[in-house]
Amino acid sequence: MTPAGAGGTTGTGPSRSGYGTVIVGGAVMGSSLAYWLSEDPDHDEPVLVVEMDPTYQRASTTLSEASVRHQFSQPVNIRLSMFATEFISAFHENVQVDGESPELGFRDTGYLFLATDDGMDVLRANHEVQQACGAEVALLTPTELADRFGYLNVDDLAGASLGLRHEGTLDAYSLMRGFQQRARHNGVEYVTDRVVGLRTDDAGDRVTHVELASGATVACDRVVNCAGPRARWVSDLVDLPLPVEPRIRGAWVFDCREPLDGPTLPLTIDTTGMHVRTEPPHYLAGAPPVDDSAVDPDDFAVRDAEWEEVLWPALVHRIPAFERIGVTHRWVGHYAYNTLDQNAVVGPATAVPNFYFCNGFSGHGLQQSAGVGRALAELITHGAYRTIDLSEMGHDRIVRGEPFLEKAII
Numbered sequence: 001m002t003p004a005g006a007g008g009t010t011g012t013g014p015s016r017s018g019y020g021t022v023i024v025g026g027a028v029m030g031s032s033l034a035y036w037l038s039e040d041p042d043h044d045e046p047v048l049v050v051e052m053d054p055t056y057q058r059a060s061t062t063l064s065e066a067s068v069r070h071q072f073s074q075p076v077n078i079r080l081s082m083f084a085t086e087f088i089s090a091f092h093e094n095v096q097v098d099g100e101s102p103e104l105g106f107r108d109t110g111y112l113f114l115a116t117d118d119g120m121d122v123l124r125a126n127h128e129v130q131q132a133c134g135a136e137v138a139l140l141t142p143t144e145l146a147d148r149f150g151y152l153n154v155d156d157l158a159g160a161s162l163g164l165r166h167e168g169t170l171d172a173y174s175l176m177r178g179f180q181q182r183a184r185h186n187g188v189e190y191v192t193d194r195v196v197g198l199r200t201d202d203a204g205d206r207v208t209h210v211e212l213a214s215g216a217t218v219a220c221d222r223v224v225n226c227a228g229p230r231a232r233w234v235s236d237l238v239d240l241p242l243p244v245e246p247r248i249r250g251a252w253v254f255d256c257r258e259p260l261d262g263p264t265l266p267l268t269i270d271t272t273g274m275h276v277r278t279e280p281p282h283y284l285a286g287a288p289p290v291d292d293s294a295v296d297p298d299d300f301a302v303r304d305a306e307w308e309e310v311l312w313p314a315l316v317h318r319i320p321a322f323e324r325i326g327v328t329h330r331w332v333g334h335y336a337y338n339t340l341d342q343n344a345v346v347g348p349a350t351a352v353p354n355f356y357f358c359n360g361f362s363g364h365g366l367q368q369s370a371g372v373g374r375a376l377a378e379l380i381t382h383g384a385y386r387t388i389d390l391s392e393m394g395h396d397r398i399v400r401g402e403p404f405l406e407k408a409i410i
């Protein structure tokens with residue numbers, strides 16, 4: 001990379017006419033990739049991150065509920081989250097610049113997946129996969145659940161899966177800023193602009209230039225799509241199929257009149273799809289909307305009727321003390337939702353091999369950012385995955401229409 005301190009956000013456009021890698025989108029995925037590229041001593045090409053909104057106020061990253069879990073159904077997703085645990089436990093050393101780093105504030109409070117009779121087979125199957133991967137998880141009977149979390153109504157439950165260690169919540173903005181500060185320090189350049197066009201060679205199988213809304217054009221060896229819920233609009237620029245769409249997800253933060261009597265409420269995923277966790281000194285809940293279809297990427301209207309008619313009744317059913325609560329604030333964000341299999345799409349496009357996907361993370365991209373960024377940087381710099389093999393997430397399955405299904409989606 002270029003010498004430390006040479007990077008930064010410019011208001012004047014890219015400083016060079018060409019780059020090795022141009023990353024579209026500078027939130028947690030784009031900045032993790034920039035970080036890992038710039039940390040590798042074998043990587044010596046200039047990197048440009050193009051971000052259209054440097055406030056990140058509508059990025060999934062900053063609107064995230066910012067939690068980490070090891071309880072997935074696919075080993076690759078479990079391994080990515082286990083690496084997140086490793087990365088955040090050494091976060092300061094990993095991202096510090098001149099001894100300073102953002103405060104991540106990780107709270108190890110666990111995830112608790114609840115199941116009725118119908119859901120127990122999937123819960124048990126996932127549990128076996130998780131244990132085989134080394135995750136510290138336990139299956140609980142309804143009696144054990146009631147003994148441990150006395151405030152839960154367990155009447156309609158057949159069991160649950162609890163994360164015992166290394167699952168919890170952190171500050172999403174700090175994670176992103178950590179990647180950014182170190183990437184900039186290492187020489188990565190950030191510009192505020194919007195990618196509006198991708199030029200290819202005559203055969204159409206290689207991106208040669210990136211066109212920006214400001215009118216600037218830069219040459220590049222490769223482009224990486226880290227555009228979150230807007231990813232499809234970027235892949236459309238080179239006519240590559242990507243079944244990723246923005247889907248709305250709301251978060252409601254509330255006070256409870258009487259504090260729950262018992263241990264800290266883990267991030268609890270109800271059988272209805274509702275989830276709730278502590279957000280000290282408050283609680284935070286969400287659920288997929290009843291009409292879970294694609295939304296306009298600029299639609300950030302809060303669905304208050306969902307709270308009244310769906311979410312609050314589900315909360316009260318599961319935790320009767322939540323009858324007496326008051327909402328303090330709420331917001332919506334967008335999942336980048338892969339309609340084929342709810343899993344990420346990562347790696348080069350077969351038809352345009354220097355166009356890379358880093359998309360479709362639904363509700364688990366924050367925790368996957370460290371591992372995915374590292375893996376993609378390996379692929380770009382060394383031509384192969386060296387740590388976590390993400391081949392199963394490749395774009396070729398999208399072209400073939402063969403799902404690689406993740407069953408533990410929140």
Ligand SMILES: Cc1cc2nc3c(=O)[nH]c(=O)nc-3n(C[C@H](O)[C@H](O)[C@H](O)COP(=O)(O)OP(=O)(O)OC[C@H]3O[C@@H](n4cnc5c(N)ncnc54)[C@H](O)[C@@H]3O)c2cc1C
Nearest residue numbers: 025027029052060061064065067195228333364365366367
């Ligand atoms: C309500 C909610 C709760 C969530 N909870 C969790 C959780 O608990 N745990 C977890 O791991 N994940 C969670 N997620 C998911 C996680 O936040 C995302 O998967 C992750 O942040 C995706 O990061 P990203 O960088 O790919 O996308 P984003 O953060 O959306 O960033 C994309 C960036 O690309 C920029 N961009 C787009 N198009 C262009 C263009 N043409 N030119 C230039 N820039 C462009 C945008 O401005 C944006 O800054 C949640 C998401 C939501 C919405």
